[in-house]
Amino acid sequence: MNPGIVTLTTDFGLEGPYVGAMKGILLGLAPGVAMVDVCHSITPQNVLEGAFVLEGIVTAFPEGTVHLAVVDPGVGTPRRLLAVKAAGQWFVLPDNGLITGVARANGVEAVWEITNHRLARRVISPTFHGRDVLAPAAAHLLKGGPPSELGAETSKYIMLRNFEPTPTEHGCIGEVIFRDAFGNLITNIKDDQLADRDAGGWIVEVGGRRIEGVTRTYGESVPGSLIALLGSSGWVEVAVVNGDAGRLLSAGPGTTVWLRPKF
Known part of the structure; x- marks a missing residue:
């Protein structure tokens, strides 16, 4: 066997x-x-x-x-x-x-x-x-x-505290934890952080740029658009449609990400 x-x-x-x-x-x-x-x-x-x-x-x-x-x-x-x-x-x-x-x-x-x-x-x-x-x-x-x-x-093992974002009054402060081969920036913000409101009611800020709404898939926006969406494993990620978000934002693992409600 x-x-x-x-x-x-x-x-x-x-x-x-x-x-x-x-x-x-x-x-x-x-x-x-x-x-x-x-x-x-x-x-x-x-x-x-x-x-x-x-x-x-x-x-x-x-x-x-x-x-x-x-x-x-x-x-x-x-x-x-x-x-x-x-x-x-x-x-x-x-x-x-x-x-x-x-x-x-x-x-x-x-x-x-x-x-x-x-x-x-x-x-x-x-x-x-x-x-x-x-x-x-x-x-x-x-x-x-x-x-x-x-x-x-x-029963002892080390857990990383920064694997989860830090809650704020209405959202959270997270960070990029992975940059994939497409240049997409995967954050430590999970789908459950979006449960309080419709996905379109959030603002994601990273690298000095503001993204309104969390979209469902890459194809909903025109090529070159900077978007936030939920990836296949339920993490919020930042992407450029048909492009490289990491290069555009000069960002990678450790870059701070803010999730805020759109008032």
Whole structure:
């Protein structure tokens, strides 16, 4: 029986040996695994962006899938490594907030700290725990190994506070958390923030520009228009129809976004 599905999400890029090295460990320990590259172009060290990407793939994968995620600016420090079970799937990652989106949307069933180095590679580099510790842990779970062999169960894990916007009297202040390949700016403002009024009754401000109303789809506006709309996962995003909002606004992850009612 094949061991199942493993996904990989990292900030490694594809130019060097890093992604290939992790895949080699996974294939050696769990032959026949179905491997899915989710994203290797997370902005380096941007944990918030990685958390957004992970949250966006959960409902697309079956129970039992193992998600290996490495955006790890604290590699080699005493920060913890975790195996988290959520939505019937596994998330193997550093404890730095990467699990925030998944936990927020789905809850967490259980968490184990990865401390059993007998399951890791014989030599562990202090700068590549993704290859030497996390990939072997993911392979262990793929083969049906009990999570208790990874280490002790725990109830503690870090959550990022800025994954959610800050409420104001009538709206909220958020930020861009992801810029996609089209230049669309996905914010941390979810559809539930719009529940108080019709979508056309909101104003979105970003990069010094004011957008009136949240539209349903790109095609409702003429090419070149700067619009706000709800993306496929329920996040408010800012886009230029047939264009690049990030370039137009000189904006990206971390840019402040205001959501205000139209009085």
